[in-house]
Structure formats: C-alpha cells, structure tokens
Amino acid sequence: MDSLNRPDKLCADRRSQGQTTRKTQLLDYKAWDPPGPVEQSLFQCYAFGMSDVIVRNRPASPPTCIYCRATTHPFTREHAINEAFGTFKMDSANDFVLKDIVCQQCNQCFGDTIDLVLGRDSAEAILRYKFGLKSPARAHELKYKRVALKFRVEGPFEGAYVEFGSDVGGMNLVPTFPAQIGLRWKVSGKTKWLLESQISGEALAEYRNAQPGSLEMLILGPSEMDRKRVENRVRAVGVPITNKRDIVGRTQTNDQILTEISTQLDADILRALAKIAFNYVACVDGADFILRCDFDELRNYIRHGTAPRMPLVVLAQGGILTGEPSGLKFTDGHLIAFEWNKTERGLVARVSLFNHTKYHVLFCTDYSGIWSNELVSGHHFDVETGEISPLFSASTIHLLGVTPGKVALRR
Numbered sequence: 001m002d003s004l005n006r007p008d009k010l011c012a013d014r015r016s017q018g019q020t021t022r023k024t025q026l027l028d029y030k031a032w033d034p035p036g037p038v039e040q041s042l043f044q045c046y047a048f049g050m051s052d053v054i055v056r057n058r059p060a061s062p063p064t065c066i067y068c069r070a071t072t073h074p075f076t077r078e079h080a081i082n083e084a085f086g087t088f089k090m091d092s093a094n095d096f097v098l099k100d101i102v103c104q105q106c107n108q109c110f111g112d113t114i115d116l117v118l119g120r121d122s123a124e125a126i127l128r129y130k131f132g133l134k135s136p137a138r139a140h141e142l143k144y145k146r147v148a149l150k151f152r153v154e155g156p157f158e159g160a161y162v163e164f165g166s167d168v169g170g171m172n173l174v175p176t177f178p179a180q181i182g183l184r185w186k187v188s189g190k191t192k193w194l195l196e197s198q199i200s201g202e203a204l205a206e207y208r209n210a211q212p213g214s215l216e217m218l219i220l221g222p223s224e225m226d227r228k229r230v231e232n233r234v235r236a237v238g239v240p241i242t243n244k245r246d247i248v249g250r251t252q253t254n255d256q257i258l259t260e261i262s263t264q265l266d267a268d269i270l271r272a273l274a275k276i277a278f279n280y281v282a283c284v285d286g287a288d289f290i291l292r293c294d295f296d297e298l299r300n301y302i303r304h305g306t307a308p309r310m311p312l313v314v315l316a317q318g319g320i321l322t323g324e325p326s327g328l329k330f331t332d333g334h335l336i337a338f339e340w341n342k343t344e345r346g347l348v349a350r351v352s353l354f355n356h357t358k359y360h361v362l363f364c365t366d367y368s369g370i371w372s373n374e375l376v377s378g379h380h381f382d383v384e385t386g387e388i389s390p391l392f393s394a395s396t397i398h399l400l401g402v403t404p405g406k407v408a409l410r411r
C-alpha cells in the first residue's frame with residue numbers, strides 16, 4: 001500500500017474535508033502497526049470503504065479513454081457487447097453502453113478490425129444467423145478465412161466444405177458447396193476435400209502417381225465455370241483428372257443438413273472476446289477501476305494486439321451456469337462473469353456468446369488493490385428478449401480469505 005493509500009492519510013484527507021463517519025473513527029482508533037490476521041481483514045475492508053469515498057470526493061478527472069488513455073479525443077458510445085450480437089437493456093438506467101469513456105478513434109479501430117472479424121468470420125458469427133440476429137439475406141457477408149463449415153452427412157459428400165447463401169426470398173439459409181475437389185481412394189473410401197484455394201502440388205502429391213481406376217474425383221462448385229477452374233488448377237500442379245464426377249454445388253431449398261463448424265481462434269477473435277469482457281467490467285465496476293495499471297497488459301493486447309507475457313484468452317472447460325449438464329443448455333443467451341481466480345489474488349472473466357464456446361479472459365494475476373467481493377459480478381444477456389439479468393446474488397464486502405458466495409455460477 002503506498003503512502004497515498006495509507007489509512008491514516010485517508011483519514012486525514014477526510015477530516016480536512018470536515019467528514020467523519022463511523023468508519024473514519026474506527027480507522028482513527030487503529031494504529032498503523034501491522035495488525036494480526038483477523039484485524040488485518042477488518043482493516044482492509046474498511047480501508048476499501050475509505051478509498052472509495054476518497055475517489056468520489058476528489059475533483060473530477062477529465063474523461064479518459066479506457067483503451068488509449070487519451071483525454072482530448074472526442075468520445076463516443078461503445079456497447080459492452082457488440083451490437084452485432086444483439087441490443088440489450090437491464091433497466092432505464094443500465095443499458096451496458098459505455099458513455100464518454102471510449103474515444104471515437106478506438107471505437108472506429110475496433111469496428112474496422114476485431115469486431116468485424118468476430119461478427120463475420122467466427123463460429124459466433126455463424127450463430128448470429130441461427131439465433132435470428134442476422135437476416136439470411138445477408139449471408140453473403142460471412143467470411144470463411146477463420147471458419148470452416150463441413151458437411152456432416154454420411155455419404156460421398158461427407159467432409160465437403162459448405163458455405164451459406166440464402167433462398168430467393170432471403171428468408172432461409174441455403175447451404176452451397178464452394179468450388180472444391182474431393183479425392184477418394186476407392187479401396188479405403190476415404191475422401192480428402194480441398195477448396196480451390198488449397199489446391200497445390202504439395203497438397204496433391206500423394207495422388208500424382210495414382211494407379212488408373214484407384215482414385216475418384218468429385219468436383220463441386222456452384223457453376224460449370226467454377227468447376228472447370230478447379231479442374232484446370234489440379235492439372236496445373238501435375239495431377240491428371242480421372243474418374244471425375246462433376247456436381248452442382250447447391251443443395252435443395254429447405255434441406256436440413258448437419259454441418260460441423262471449425263474455427264481458427266486467432267488473435268483478432270480472442271481480442272474481440274477480451275474486449276467484451278473489458279467493456280463489461282468497465283460498465284459494472286466503473287472507468288476508474290478499469291483504468292488501473294493492473295489491467296494494462298490486457299488493455300494493450302485488446303487495443304494494439306501487443307503480445308502478452310502469457311495467453312490472456314483461452315478456452316474454458318465446462319459450463320458457466322451451475323447445474324448445467326454438459327451437452328444441455330439452459331439458455332442460448334450470452335453469459336459474462338467477472339470474478340477472482342482460484343488463488344483469489346487475480347481477476348478473470350468468463351465470456352460465452354450464445355452460451356456456446358466458453359472463454360477465460362485473464363485481467364491480472366496479482367491485483368494490487370484491496371480484495372473485495374463487490375468487484376465480482378455476472379450477467380445473462382437474453383438474445384431473444386434483449387433483457388439483462390444478474391447471475392450473482394447481491395454481493396457484500398467479505399473478509400479476506402472468505403470464499404465469496406456464488407449462487408449461479410459454476411467454479
């Protein structure tokens with residue numbers, strides 16, 4: 001604790017402002033000698049209350065961007081959860097929108113980069129269509145650089161790449177096969193699928209000297225021109241076309257097909273998820289808290305992509321909600337929780353959009369402030385109704401070392 005935060009200094013500050021409370025008197029009564037463990041617990045709790053008061057009483061500092069710390073840039077509104085994933089409201093006073101704490105420059109930079117990636121090129125982006133947050137008519141906006149959809153129906157096309165288009169009315173998603181080739185050994189029946197962009201001499205090396213009749217080629221693509229292009233590319237890398245089946249790459253409207261989504265979780269996606277957690281904590285615990293230097297590593301990772309000393313966003317095991325069995329979802333809404341880590345020294349968030357993939361976001365491993373259960377929170381964002389509801393019971397300041405009560409979150 002530095003000299004500014006010493007309780008005796010805090011008390012002096014408060015007395016000079018003509019304020020006395022029971023807490024002040026208690027702190028006055030205690031000497032600044034190292035207390036015993038139980039006393040220390042009490043001591044720090046009260047010190048927290050005091051520093052909170054001091055913060056509120058000090059002259060207002062100029063609004064500061066929580067990402068770049070600029071005070072002179074114009075500010076804008078930043079939704080805690082990108083609007084691409086729904087708009088939400090808890091009550092008239094709390095819509096989880098950050099006001100005057102994120103500058104236009106940062107907001108614009110996020111919108112052009114990491115938010116765009118999360119909204120259009122991630123597993124979560126696909127789920128926007130599933131849960132009605134995006135019209136099928138806009139399916140062409142999806143990107144497939146980080147996401148691959150694969151056909152998971154037994155038969156000759158199993159494992160083929162799929163993309164989403166829409167029907168004529170723009171009301172339904174229609175799976176289509178992008179230009180690709182499937183190479184199937186007749187003996188094993190195993191098919192390797194390659195998108196047009198993946199065809200290379202190296203990728204096709206094992207098929208170059210195939211015995212006549214041992215290999216079958218399935219060429220898929222929306223138009224004859226697409227399929228011709230694939231064929232030419234295969235020939236260009238020295239593999240002759242044999243036993244070819246040329247197939248129009250479109251399924252029937254209303255076809256229900258099982259698809260498997262795989263995502264490459266690169267830094268852009270992980271930073272976008274971290275930003276949701278960071279925004280959330282700024283909403284719940286305030287700008288002064290999130291501007292603490294404890295969180296600079298995460299702040300710089302989100303804002304600039306600065307490589308952290310350890311991974312700050314990782315996949316989380318298990319569900320977030322207490323009692324939710326694996327394979328069964330209590331909700332399709334978004335879940336965010338902010339809490340102490342297992343050592344109770346660091347702070348972490350758990351984030352899951354659509355209660356689908358769960359991520360851990362490390363805020364810091366060793367928080368320099370005072371332990372308080374008031375920092376802990378969790379909310380459910382109902383995608384269907386737009387309502388936000390808390391996941392924790394009302395929290396209070398707990399003594400050091402006492403495990404905080406959690407009613408709805410799984411540890």
Ligand SMILES: [Zn+2]
Nearest residue numbers: 065068103106
């Ligand atoms: Zn900024």
